[in-house]
Amino acid sequence: MAGILMTVVLSFLIAAVLWLLLGSRFRFAAATAENDLFNLAAYFGGCLPVAFVLVFFGIGGS
DSSP: OHHHHHHHHHHHHHHHHHHHHHOOOSOOOSSHHHHHHHHHHHHHHHHHHHHHHHHHHHHHHO
């Protein structure tokens, strides 16, 4: 359970940093606020597998 929570938190942190660095690259909605939220969700979905690998190889390596 802790591994899943760590994966979600790490993925959200990586996605937030990517969103701050890259900004809203995709156009999902006409409204700016909704588009920013959808972009953050897209970055989160893309970072989820990377965070999963980082967390579980980190836990298994120790």
